[in-house]
Amino acid sequence: MPETPARAAAPTDGAGAVSPAAPDLLRTALADARSPRVPELSPYVPERPFPWSGPALPLSGSGSGTGAEGGVRSRAVVGAVSELEFEAGPDPKRGTDPAPDPATTSISRPGPAIDLDRVLRLSLAAPAGTPGGRLRPVPSAGALHPVRAHLLIGQGCSMPPGRYAYDPRTHRAHPRGPAPDGVPPGALVVLAVAASRTVAHYGHRAWPLLLLDTGHAAAALALAGATTADVLVSLDADGSFLSTAAGLPDAPDWQDAWPGTEPELPLAAVRLTPPGRPVDAAPPLSAWAALPLPLASAPTPQPGADTTPPRELAVARHLLHDLAGAPGRPDGTWHPAPCPGQVTDEALESRRSAPPEDLNHPPGKDLLARILATAQGVRPDGPAWTVAVGGADPALYAAGPGKRGLDVRAEGDARTTLAHWAAGQQWIGAAGAVLLAHGCPEGAARATVRSSHLVAGYAAGVAQALATALGLRSRPIGSWQQADLGAALGDTPGREWIVHGLALGALPTPTAAPAKTAATSAPTPATSRLTPTAAPATPPAASAPTPVTPPTASAAPAAPPGEEERP
Numbered sequence: 001m002p003e004t005p006a007r008a009a010a011p012t013d014g015a016g017a018v019s020p021a022a023p024d025l026l027r028t029a030l031a032d033a034r035s036p037r038v039p040e041l042s043p044y045v046p047e048r049p050f051p052w053s054g055p056a057l058p059l060s061g062s063g064s065g066t067g068a069e070g071g072v073r074s075r076a077v078v079g080a081v082s083e084l085e086f087e088a089g090p091d092p093k094r095g096t097d098p099a100p101d102p103a104t105t106s107i108s109r110p111g112p113a114i115d116l117d118r119v120l121r122l123s124l125a126a127p128a129g130t131p132g133g134r135l136r137p138v139p140s141a142g143a144l145h146p147v148r149a150h151l152l153i154g155q156g157c158s159m160p161p162g163r164y165a166y167d168p169r170t171h172r173a174h175p176r177g178p179a180p181d182g183v184p185p186g187a188l189v190v191l192a193v194a195a196s197r198t199v200a201h202y203g204h205r206a207w208p209l210l211l212l213d214t215g216h217a218a219a220a221l222a223l224a225g226a227t228t229a230d231v232l233v234s235l236d237a238d239g240s241f242l243s244t245a246a247g248l249p250d251a252p253d254w255q256d257a258w259p260g261t262e263p264e265l266p267l268a269a270v271r272l273t274p275p276g277r278p279v280d281a282a283p284p285l286s287a288w289a290a291l292p293l294p295l296a297s298a299p300t301p302q303p304g305a306d307t308t309p310p311r312e313l314a315v316a317r318h319l320l321h322d323l324a325g326a327p328g329r330p331d332g333t334w335h336p337a338p339c340p341g342q343v344t345d346e347a348l349e350s351r352r353s354a355p356p357e358d359l360n361h362p363p364g365k366d367l368l369a370r371i372l373a374t375a376q377g378v379r380p381d382g383p384a385w386t387v388a389v390g391g392a393d394p395a396l397y398a399a400g401p402g403k404r405g406l407d408v409r410a411e412g413d414a415r416t417t418l419a420h421w422a423a424g425q426q427w428i429g430a431a432g433a434v435l436l437a438h439g440c441p442e443g444a445a446r447a448t449v450r451s452s453h454l455v456a457g458y459a460a461g462v463a464q465a466l467a468t469a470l471g472l473r474s475r476p477i478g479s480w481q482q483a484d485l486g487a488a489l490g491d492t493p494g495r496e497w498i499v500h501g502l503a504l505g506a507l508p509t510p511t512a513a514p515a516k517t518a519a520t521s522a523p524t525p526a527t528s529r530l531t532p533t534a535a536p537a538t539p540p541a542a543s544a545p546t547p548v549t550p551p552t553a554s555a556a557p558a559a560p561p562g563e564e565e566r567p
Contacts, residue, residue: 027443029319032204034497036481039203047145047197051261051299052165056172060117060158114157114187114229114272117171122348123220124149125171136168138220139353139464141209141478142201146193147217148264150176150246152288156185156274163247163294176247176297180287186229186273188283190246191217192264193320196305199313202479207316208453209478211323212500214267215457216476221270222337222458223465224348229272230336232283235379235454236447237332239324242266245288247297251321257293260301265320268454271334285331323450338378340466347469354473356427359505362391363433363472369406370470371504372399375435375463382455383439383499386485388414390432396489410489421483421498428477432505435463438485442494456500463502477501 124147126136134143151164151173161179166172191214198213199206218233225231240250243266249257251265271283309317326332363371368387376385376399386398386409394413397406418436419428428434437460440452460476467474478500486496 026319026322026446026449029204029207029315030440030444030449031442033208034481034483037204039201039205042200045197045200047169048262048302048304049300050165050167050169050174051302051305052167052174052176052297053300054174054176054297056167056170056174057159057164058117059120059171059173060115114225114274116151116153116158116173116187118228118345119221119224119272120149120166120168121171122224122345124166124168124217126169128171135352137348137351138216138461139476140213140216141198144197144201145213146195146198146210147213148192148194149217149221150190150192150248150266152179152183152188152190152245154179154183154185154187154284156277157187157272163288163291163297177291177294180284180291183284183287184273185277186271188245188285188288189221189270189272190242190266191221191268191270192242192246192248192266194262194264195316195320196262196309196313199310199316203312204315205479206312207319208499210316210320211267211450211453212457212460212476212478215454215459216461218268218270218454219458219461219465220348223339223343223462225270225272226337226339227345229274230277231339232271232273232334233337233458234269234271234283234332234334235267235451235458236326236329237269237285238326238330239266239321240327241285241289241330242269242324244293245285247288247291247294249293251317257295258298258301260305261299262302262305263317265317265324267320267324267450269332270337283331283334323446326447335379338374338462340374340462340469342469343465344469347465351465351468351474353475354505356425356431356475356503358473359427359431359475359503361432361506361508362389363504363506365389365397365406367467367470367472367506368397368433368504369399369404371435371463371467371472372397372406373404374466375437375459375502378459378462379455381451382459383437383452384496385459386436386438387504388418388434388436390415390430414488417488418483418498418501421480422477422501423479423481425477428503431503433503434477435460435502435504436485436498437500438483438496438498440497440499442497452499460500460502467502467504471507473505473507475503477503 122137124136124138126134134145136145140146145168149166149168151159151166153159153164154161159173161183163176163179164173165176167174193210193214195206195210198210202209215235218235222231222233243250246266248264248266251263254261254263269283269285368389372385372387386396387406388396390413394415395408396410396414398409400407415431415434416429418434419426422428437456440449444452464474464476480498480501483498484493484496485498487493
């Protein structure tokens with residue numbers, strides 16, 4: 001990446017180390033990510049082999065720890081911490097599975113077990129046969145999928161208790177250590193990011209996208225688990241505490257502990273409890289964090305896993321580690337997961353980022369009202385939500401206060417403006433509707449920056465699943481530049497920045513005319529603004545809606561093929 005005076009230095013204590021970020025560094029990095037400065041493009045970086053070795057276990061094995069393909073048992077060792085014993089599987093001399101040893105086999109309590117095979121298949125797994133594992137149920141910026149899941153499993157699950165690293169490309173779990181004594185039933189999933197590929201593609205814009213990706217992953221897990229388990233989600237637990245619970249070194253210590261491997265930075269966690277079991281007020285992170293670092297289960301060093309990271313990568317890790325710091329409340333706050341009734345397993349498995357040409361038809365306002373209300377209600381402490389709609393009555397809508405339906409916030413067609421703000425993705429100018437998360441003011445505290453992006457990704461993930469269940473097409477939009485929505489509406493500048501978006505489109509009807517794409521439309525002079533209003537206005541019957549562009553910039557030209565920002 002080219003060096004510019006606008007970039008703040010990222011102090012490092014050593015190779016790949018991450019130091020506490022100063023408030024001015026966060027302010028500068030946030031302004032830089034929102035600026036029109038274009039990242040230097042680099043060649044596509046293929047995904048490295050999964051770093052965690054050891055047996056690759058199916059997630060549908062018996063919770064008792066035995067099965068036809070081998071399993072893991074927790075064995076108590078006198079005077080020492082429990083260790084893992086890997087079994088060889090069926091005995092060829094007997095032709096059957098080894099008989100369970102009552103002294104070493106974990107005992108499952110009666111009742112339905114959490115089917116981790118199903119939960120992870122419907123959320124994070126790469127479908128079999130997909131090239132490169134890119135087309136997964138959960139969306140990701142550039143289809144790079146930097147989020148990794150560490151499973152902390154107690155009783156009452158389809159796998160034996162213990163720590164595991166989940167490989168989404170093989171849909172297998174790699175054992176990393178035993179469970180602590182007395183851990184409550186259920187599973188904790190710690191979500192961490194490996195930042196290198198996203199930074200290589202998006203440069204200084206990468207770290208907000210990594211937060212959004214983590215929010216989407218948390219939503220995918222929560223939705224997949226909510227039909228068969230009680231689900232709680234934390235988006236503000238202390239990152240260092242999550243690292244310890246997951247059996248990972250803290251970011252500043254990673255290269256000293258596991259040299260030649262890529263650091264993983266935890267940002268969120270999801271808890272699944274078997275139905276009918278009591279849910280403790282505080283999830284058992286402390287019990288997992290009390291276990292020693294499992295040095296024997298370190299990831300495998302790989303060529304290219306940096307020991308001295310490029311500067312952009314060091315800055316991104318530095319910021320994410322600082323944003324995840326919450327030492328005053330390391331356990332975080334835990335909120336029940338939303339469970340829209342229309343979201344089925346089929347909807348979770350079939351959701352995909354639709355191609356832009358499938359998004360040109362506006363959805364009905366009743367459907368948009370339901371999706372907007374769902375996004376708004378996921379977390380009350382998150383960003384605000386509005387939806388920009390095209391068609392015959394283009395406007396910017398907000399949820400009606402205390403009632404169902406939509407209220408007009410501003411008249412006019414905002415989609416061309418949004419296309420300019422979203423890194424020049426011209427197809428947005430023809431999208432049927434665009435759901436927008438906005439807030440995160442200039443100079444926001446690190447907790448606000450973290451929550452704004454994680455909650456935006458989380459709520460957009462829930463909204464996308466609901467849109468799929470309602471028969472709509474959708475596509476997340478992660479990268480936004482100069483997108484000061486509040487200023488465009490005449491409010492105080494710097495207070496209402498667009499953080500995330502979700503383009504929505506209805507299936508075309510037989511009589512629907514094809515929509516004109518923004519890439520072939522004539523550029524519109526940047527002379528008009530969105531017009532705030534308290535009620536929708538009826539446009540003249542003979543006039544077409546006029547696109548609105550930012551007052552400080554002309555409509556952006558279409559990006560060259562292969563160089564557009566991928567949402």
